[in-house]
Amino acid sequence: xxxxxxxxxxxxxxxxxxxxxxxxxxxxxxxxxxxxxxxxxxxxxxxxxxxxxxxxxxxxxxxxxxxxxxxxxxxxxxxxxxxxxxxxxxxxxxxxxxxxxxxxxxxxxxxxxxxxxxxxxxxxxxxxxxxxxxxxxxxxxxxxxxxxxxxxxxxxxxxxxxxxxxxxxxxxxxxxxxxxxxxxxxxxxxxxxxxxxxxxxxxxxxxxxxxxxxxxxxxxxxxxxxxxxxxxxxxxxxxxxxxxxxxxxxxxxxxxxxxxxxxxxxxxxxxxxxxxxxxxxxxxxxxxxxxxxxxxxxxxxxxxxxxxxxxxxxxxxxxxxxxxxxxxxxxxxxxxxxxxxxxxxxxxxxxxxxxxxxxxxxxxxxxxxxxxxxxxxxxxxxxxxxxxxxxxxxxxxxxxxxxxxxxxxxxxxxxxxxxxxxxxxxxxxxxx
Ligand SMILES: *Cc1c(COP(=O)(O)O)cnc(C)c1O
Numbered sequence: 001x002x003x004x005x006x007x008x009x010x011x012x013x014x015x016x017x018x019x020x021x022x023x024x025x026x027x028x029x030x031x032x033x034x035x036x037x038x039x040x041x042x043x044x045x046x047x048x049x050x051x052x053x054x055x056x057x058x059x060x061x062x063x064x065x066x067x068x069x070x071x072x073x074x075x076x077x078x079x080x081x082x083x084x085x086x087x088x089x090x091x092x093x094x095x096x097x098x099x100x101x102x103x104x105x106x107x108x109x110x111x112x113x114x115x116x117x118x119x120x121x122x123x124x125x126x127x128x129x130x131x132x133x134x135x136x137x138x139x140x141x142x143x144x145x146x147x148x149x150x151x152x153x154x155x156x157x158x159x160x161x162x163x164x165x166x167x168x169x170x171x172x173x174x175x176x177x178x179x180x181x182x183x184x185x186x187x188x189x190x191x192x193x194x195x196x197x198x199x200x201x202x203x204x205x206x207x208x209x210x211x212x213x214x215x216x217x218x219x220x221x222x223x224x225x226x227x228x229x230x231x232x233x234x235x236x237x238x239x240x241x242x243x244x245x246x247x248x249x250x251x252x253x254x255x256x257x258x259x260x261x262x263x264x265x266x267x268x269x270x271x272x273x274x275x276x277x278x279x280x281x282x283x284x285x286x287x288x289x290x291x292x293x294x295x296x297x298x299x300x301x302x303x304x305x306x307x308x309x310x311x312x313x314x315x316x317x318x319x320x321x322x323x324x325x326x327x328x329x330x331x332x333x334x335x336x337x338x339x340x341x342x343x344x345x346x347x348x349x350x351x352x353x354x355x356x357x358x359x360x361x362x363x364x365x366x367x368x369x370x371x372x373x374x375x376x377x378x379x380x381x382x383x384x385x386x387x388x389x390x391x392x393x394x395x396x397x398x399x400x401x402x403x404x405x406x407x408x409x410x411x412x413x414x415x416x417x418x419x420x421x422x423x424x425x426x427x428x429x430x431x432x
Contacts, residue, residue, distance in 0.1 A: 001062050003030040003217060006310045015065050016120045019113070019218045022211055029311055030217045036061040038263040046232040054232060055079055055225040058262065062221050063116075070119055078111035078145075083226040085233035085378065088348045092363075093241075093378045094356070095230045101405055102140040102170060103384035104300070105252065108226065109219030110138075110145030116218050117210075118149050129430075130154045130212045131197055133190035136163055137300045137383070140170040142212055143178040154178040155430070157190040160418070166387055166410065173412030181429075185421030196423045197430065206431055214249055215307050223255030228264045230378055241376040244270035244363035246355040248301035250279060250308035252380065257315055257326065267375060272362030273331040274298045279306055283329035286320045297334045297391060298354040300383070328370065330362035337361070341395035351400055353388045356381035 003018040005011045007028030013021070018030040038057070046054055055075045063071050081099040088094050100107025121128065130152060132142050139156045146152045156171055160182045163171065172180040183190050194211065197203055227243065234241060243266055245253045253271055260266045273280050274296040282288045290305035316322040332340075340357040344350050352360060359379040367377055385392040386402045393400055402410070419425050 001064055002033045004033055005029070006031060006314045015063060015217075019116060019120055019216060020210070022213060022216050029215050029307065031311055031314055032062060032217075032258070035258055035261040037261075040263075043263055043265070044237050046228060047235050047237070049232065051082055051225070051229050052076055052079055054229050055222065058224050058228055058259070059221060066119065074112065074115040074119060078115045078222065079108065079225070081107075083108075083229050085230050086350075088344075088350055088379075091373060091376045093230075093234075093376065094350065094352075094381050095226065095378050096381050097226060098353075098381060098384035098387075100141075101144045102137070103387055103403065103406060104137045104141060105223070105226075105380070105382045106137055106141035106219075107144065108222045109214075109251075110141040110212075112145075112222035113212060113216055113218035114142075114145035114149055114152070117212070118151060121151060124151065126208050128152050128210050129207050130210050131157070131194045132212065133157045133187065133194045134163075134171065135159065135187045135190075135299070136167045137387075138214060140167070140174070143171070143174050143180075146212075147174055147178060148176045152177060155181060157181045157183050157193060157426075159187045159190055160184050162187065166389070166406070169409045169412065169414065170406075172414040172416045173409050175415065180416040181426070182416040182418045183421055184418065189421040193421070193423055193426045197427065200423075200427060203427060203430065214251055220251055220255045220258070220308075223252055224259040224262070227256050227259035227266065231264050231266065234376055236376075239376050240265045240267040241378050242266075242268045242270060242363065242366065242371055244272050244359040244366070244377070244379045246298065246301055246359040246380060246382050247271045247273055247279065248276070248303040248306065250306040250312060252382070253327070254308045254311045254315070257312065260326075261315070268366075268371070269327045270359075270362045270366045271327050271329045272359040273329065274301050274337070274358055275331070275333060276302050276304055277331040278304060279309065280329040280331045282309075283324055283327060297337050297388075298358050300355060301358065328362075328366050330365050332358050332361045338391070338395045341392055342397075345396035345398060351385045351392055351396055351398060352381060353383045353385040354391060355383050356385075 002012040005024035005028030007026045086094045097105035293302040293304035344352045389400045
């Protein structure tokens, strides 16, 4: 399987180049040249398979550069947790994607990417330094994915005082080959420092740098697996569910659309958004107008210019009508999100985090407007409610149990290197 750039279909590269380059040289995003359709008998066999067997079945066509045993190892090690589908109400289900080490769905992508990169670089002797600017979830998932992987060192930059206490603990208590840098500045400063590092000739001569960021194809491939696993857990080969995806950078939605195109029977996607509604507006009017993100309760969805938008355009050959046929968009305010957290507790005795709550609202709207209630509907719960303990407790009136792996991080001692937002200082520290 080859991968091409969304900016140039004739630029085709191997999986290895797509993963190690991250972004194509022309600035485009890599996408698979074809999405091979799984035969009907394979689809029908999915309900009898384990999550890792499903993962292998879906990953195989993309990873034909790897021997089966290597791919199987990567999957077994990376996906050592489940994605259970829980019934919430009449034909309504939650797919829990927070059972990984950092309690967010980004663990699927980050852990798979780390192990795949490790295998692809298995003959390299020089250490790869991964630079990540983070405002929360991404940093801890990437760091945890690469934690003590031989051949990798991780440097996380986060804005001092601008991440939640839980997030800061998750970023600064990992240790090992992971260093957290607390930047006296904003998230934009962190991003600027990372970008500048990549263009600094002297740094690039001394160190091998990678960003391992969210647009890497290695993060999207494993996200296809749980769409297939969700369908399989319905345990009804005639089911064609509607799936609601809490959306920010649109990576999760893109992976779902790829799974659907590979033959997983999904009727329709619901793209759930908060006040950052650029993609909602596109679905309404056909106009794409990126803008600055505004902060909300569901902060991992605060994206004003979603990078995977161009992957979605490419998938549908830039055909607006076809995109609208596949995706229903909806957006909600923070007040509505708070009410939803309360309602989900009252109606279903389920504690949902703010991201999942936006997904729930969007699914509810879609079902009332468009879909017969008999069709199964699935909302993706992208983070554990304990990551947003305060607001969930306030809205539901319930105590949120904190999983042991989060308690451990909270009890750990913060360790961070404090730097100004000046590049020369960052560079000197990085080289020293
Ligand atoms: C990253 C994230 C999202 C948004 O996912 P995208 O793939 O960027 O659309 C939603 N919820 C949570 C908890 C996240 O961490």
